[in-house]
Amino acid sequence: MSKLVEVRIPIYPECWETCGSCAQGDISVEEVLVKPGETVQRDDNVIILETGKVALDIPTPCAGRVVEVFVEAGDEVAEGALILTLEAD
Template sequence: MPRFPECWETCGNCAQGDVLVTEVHVRAGVPLNFDSNVITLETGKVVLDIPSPNIGMVVEVFVQVGDRLEAGQLLCTLDTDECSSRC
């Protein structure tokens, strides 16, 4: 989970309430492209799509709909070697 937007701590408008997963767009065994959405999350004020920083085959997903998230939390693991020739 990336660090929240820079304004998160300064203005606080989007940081009201919990950060909840509203959609999980990946599952184990499925290839994931760079910048594809991994999850969608919602705070009291905003909805954010969290993209993948890498290309790879999804090995395991560690979040589900309804989970509360923290910055730095592991969302999923990718096998980048597996996907280099097949994705």
């Protein structure tokens, strides 16, 4: 029996608040790499975030089938924002 897993934006590194080199300005989705119905493996990248200074790949925590994607390119996102749901293997 499979279970539904929510994939969320991870907590930003503590160093972002102290030095600010990586994250300047808003954090947005640069690219969405998956679509509903696609199968992903654990640690496959599902989106790329743009932080103003660096691009960050956001991976999946487990393998499964993408059920729904809640972000699109250009969306501004915050820590904990829902990216997608997976039907986990």
